[in-house]
Amino acid sequence: MEAELYLSVQQFLFSEARLLDERRFDDWLALFSDDALYWMPVRHNRLRESMDEAWEPSKEIEDESGLGYFEDNKHRLTRRVGRLKTGMAWAEDPPSRTRHLISNVEVERTDRQDEVIARSSFLTYRSRNEGKHEDEDLFSGSREDVLRENKDAGSWFIVKRKIVPDWVVVNAQNLSIFF
């Protein structure tokens, strides 16, 4: 793996996180390709099938026909962002103060010349209203992104983002922010 490629992807993910924390949602949306899929499947506690079974997180999440927290194409994602501008999106009024911490970045080449897979972890803190204890949330999980070269901008498009949450029960009143 060339250092230049790795740094380019890492820089992209960090910049993307900053767009979210600065609530520049239109700029954030522009990072997604027109054929993008933004998907966060639901996770559950399962029985171990045998004594020596490894606990694979992939078996704990729903497949594409199961339930997700997000299952958005670009149109649906655009509506989420559009809602924030209606003046009546009460769950984000006053808005969440977020800090998206992105780490554990790994980059993998794919069969396609112009696409890579980027894996990362997130720890996202949110504070709302007066910031009392019940107004604070922590969200963590992993992400697997398919990124496509954005040659014009010398950057990347997000083609697919699969977000695997570390929770089974969301310990928050809503998921009104992005991951």
Added chain:
Amino acid sequence: MNIEELVSENYTAVSRQAFVDHEIFQLEQERIFKKCWLFLGHVSQIKNPGDFFTSYMGEEPVIVTRDHENHINVFVNSCRHRGMRVCRADRGNTRNFSCSYHAWTYDLTGKLLGVPKQKEGYYEELDVSQRGLVSAAKVAEYKGLIFATFDPDAVSLLDYLGNMGWYMDLILDRHEGGTELVTGIHKWRVKTNWKLPCDNNAGDWYHVGVAHGSIARLNGVPNLFADNENRLGVSAEYGHTLCAMYHPEGKHAVSAPNHPKEMAEWQNEVWSNAHTRLGTTRSRLEFIAGNVFPNFSWIPGSFSIRQYHPRGIDEVEIWSYCLVDADAPRIVKDQMRRHYTDTFGPSGLLEQDDGENWHGCFETAGNPVIRKIPFSYEMGHGHEWKDENLRAKDVAKAASEVYQRSFYRRWYEQLTAETDEVELIARGA
């Protein structure tokens, strides 16, 4: 605690004390969650012998299984030895449940199969036949939905649902294939008392234009739903309520998404079918939202049903499911699921703002000054009417608080009745 002081005559006002008082919460556990029929899940979650899922009846963790005789069993998830949960998975398929503490092991019916050291430790004096997991008193199914109650003297599930079953059929019985759940459950927690989301989901049409106003603006229309005299608030009976649209004759009772074209075709097929299955009146009814007392709620326009599980007095854990027509084509089920996820569940564009209100109404309710200011449920009181075509105790305009008055009437009667009176109330006497 004088319960009579918590509600006004006609239930047009309810004291905030009802939402913050720990004695009341304990009484609710005893007289509501141990007495009422509670929704647990859907038969599609346990299709095969050995299948199980875990859920809650009030705050009691329970296991729901399908045994090898094909019976559905419901028992408390607490070992008869020292109380450890014998199952900590959300769902799966198993032969038995073995406790992780001392390995007391139970079968799919909750029967204790055996314990380690029965001979050396217990001198074979432990009567395992008497130590099965404690079962729900009654388990019953209504058109695919599984319910149970801890009350051995409870009326039948059909009697408990009363008129409400007639409306639930609009979803459960509208097509010969019945319904199934999409795999997976949205579970999340809101810091509020369980009754507030229930009284909202009972049919609060009044909040839709404001609390969910963002969607109208997003869609570029003045109102999410145009004002319509045909939109009704229905007090079915026994505290079960719904908000419904009574469409003009000859019009299909459906406003759900009609794209892609397969979705429109499916809706057409379902509703031409429903006319013969459900009759003229019901083929004109569109079930918008509702609640089966105490905490089983419906949002059929978004293909969704849910439970509001109490988690102490100040928190509710919402379990929300996507309910689809079992024999719909894959593309239609996909569209139903996406429409649900778009609108409800913790990330739903409508749902997000509900939690905001449920928490905000509750967070200061226990304060010494605010506690003295009752919640108001007076809208439309005295303006209800009877409709001989609908199976209902009362009918009102959709923008009415008839739903909440029905809910809190049942709540009050449930809390104050002597045990045998509770049964009478449930029977509608």
